Amino acid sequence: MSMRKYKLITILLPPLLIGGFEYFRHEFLLDYLSMEAGNFYITLLTLILSYLVGTWMFKNVEQSNQELVQEQAMRAVYEERERLARELHDDLAQTLFFLNVKLKQGQIDEAREAVSEIDNNLRQAIFNLRTSPENAVSFSNRILQWLQDWRLLTGVAITSTIQINEREFHTSEETQLFGIIQEAFTNIRKHSKATKATITFQAIAEGWSLTIIDNGIGIQPKHDTTKQYGIAMMRNRAQELGAKWELTTAVEGGTKLHMYTDIRR
Template identity: 50%
Template sequence: MSYRLIQMLTVVLPTILIGGFEFFRHGFLLGHLSMETGNVLITILTFILSLLFSSWIFHIIKIKNDQLAEEQAKRAVYEERERLARELHDGIAQSLFFLNVKLKQGDLAAASSAVSTIDHHVRQAIFNLRSAPEEDGSLNSRVTKWISEWSSFTGIDVEMDFQTQNDLFTVKEEVQIFAIIQEAFANIRKHSGSTQAQIDFKGTQDQWQLRIWDNGRGIDIHSLSERKYGISMMRERARQVNAEFQIHKGVLGGTEIILTKEMQK
């Protein structure tokens, strides 16, 4: 049922039913019903019709909203997969170009490094796309499952304290936050040289904070290449969920990423 039809029914149906009853009462029941009794009956009838009609309309609206939310969830997943596909394509294309140049120059060491880079891009993309987001449950279960597989894949121990409240994030926000987590842990595997990592989440309806830490060599903020480490991507995703993004050396060494957001009241 379209919204236009619902709008027409909302205006026309109560008018016809209540107006029709009043017309019938004044035309045929005046000799059998007093004015007071008629007023009581029309009040009761209006209440019953309003209750039934509003319940029906809100049921239809709920169905429409559920369908819309499902479509938005699928679209968010498709957009994320398209982004990953573009990154994979661009990364491999650049590496292949570099590989071709180095092979022509006879620089086998650099060519071997390019092959390793291509292998990394492919493995990372396959790992990130292994489980379809729409098939998993909540963000908690999806992150827990992914981190467990990542830890087994890399051999790096991860300490987790990640529990979010239900309905704290929209579907699009979950996609962005999950992508930030994936990129952060990809950087840990590639650049940190760490043996241990942590991820914890603390949140209420008023504010939340996501923290990721590793015990590796620590990032050099002064010589930081945002493009190399995917920092610009994480900053952009943080901006899309209106969260503050911070990255710095941890107090106990390593690198610490903090994502913080205060909800608008």
């Protein structure tokens, strides 16, 4: 129902019913109802009418708000899928060009690596399409399932600690966080030469914390992390989530990504 109809019903229904009752009382019930009794009944009628109209109106407004939230969540999902499709297209195009060059040069080992890269990218894309945020699977289970697939693809051992309550995050927040986790582990696979990785993700009422550590080669001095697309993407997502961002060399070697919020919004 449109807002105009809500306004008309809210404005016209109470005066029409109450006014109609008052008219009927003065025209036909004065001999049967005393003034005190009439005032009591009109007050009771006003109370009942206000309750019924208010309950009906707020129920419809709440339903409209829920539909709006669902629509916004679905829009976030579709926008994320479009972004993933663009990234997959660009990544595959670059890898296919590299593969073509290496095949022409007769460098079979490098060509095999390019084919493996394409296979990994396609598998990740299929996972993203198969397990989108609107599915019934919980956020923590989606993360664990993706990490399991990633471990099988890469052979890198993973230690995971995921402690997230159901509905701790909005769907749009889950999309952002899931994208950060995917990008972080993609970077581990591509650049770190790590043999194991650790992820700790905890969310409580006061805030949340995400830490990803690998035992790879760490941040190289010659690499400017501010200009790398994947890192810039993760940093931008962290800002959109209102989270603090740290990318450092881990104490035991390798790279440490730490994101956290002080107070949940």
